[in-house]
Amino acid sequence: MTHGFHPRRPRRTTLAALTAGALAAAAAAAGPVTGLVDEDPLESPKPALSPAPPAPVAPAAPVEPSPGRYSPVRYRDSRALGVPSAGLLVRGTRLPARGALFATWDPILRRTPNRRWRRHGTDDLVRMLIAVARRYAVREPGELPMLIGDLSRPRGGDFGVAYGIVGHSTHQNGLDADVYYPRTDRRLSAPRTAAQVDRRLAQRLVDLFVAAGAEKVLVGPNLDLRGPPGVVVPYPNHDNHLHVRIPG
């Protein structure tokens, strides 16, 4: 089951193939651009077939993205206060529900996407997640997008049992994120057991987070995932996801 999330290959489109109207529609539909935009250029309107029909009227910029279109990341100058186990998040940056190269997973409802109030981090954390998702897609073409779980709440603070999960003793100041290991059966959902984890792809993710500058990558003790000692650390209850922490 693919859930329709296969990364798509770039579709070659020449500017000449686009009518002026289609370009205007694309510009209007793209909406405001703030900072790095995690948009899918493949979601732009298709070029008109020849003979070109009358130029469409450019629609008003949508408030919410239409189905199939990805929200831009609205980066804010975020600040992590305190420590991950007792902290707050100021001006948190929200990870979009999904992007061209990543999806989000709600570990309580066991569905994608994750709820928005569980997807806030510092701007640096969101940048790292998206950068690693892109590098993963480059290194592992044809694989499903990276599946991201909880970050922090919009203003940080406690993210423990009251919010549905046992094990989030941290995730309080926007520096932590969970990323689910790819599954051997290529389903875009969280593995339930270590046996469902594709260890080669899981190691790829670990390597990419280390290379991107992660401070810690907690990994499942039953997966034999490797990395620099003190950075990649086996930790209980991490056999279906890795936990990445960035420097504060």
Ligand SMILES: [Zn+2]
């Ligand atoms: Zn975690």
